[in-house]
Amino acid sequence: MKEPRPDEWRAAFAREFQEQSAARFEKIGKQLQFKLARITAEPLPAELHELFKKKEKALD
Known part of the structure; x- marks a missing residue:
């Protein structure tokens, strides 16, 4: 058998790291x-x- x-x-x-990273990000x-x-x-x-109500009244 050939050694890698x-x-x-x-x-x-x-490749494995990229696949794991993609799964983590998802x-x-x-x-x-x-x-x-x-x-x-x-x-x-x-x-x-209440603040939004006051600002809306001030704008009208």
Whole structure:
């Protein structure tokens, strides 16, 4: 059986690392999407809501 050369090992390692990195980034992206959806679904705090009302009245 032929022994793999060091270059072949590096290429195999690089491919595996790229695949793992892509999977990690995809997982992180999904987690961030869920967090963003949860944050945007929450109502504004009362203080900010009142501030927006005051600014809208001032603009009218």
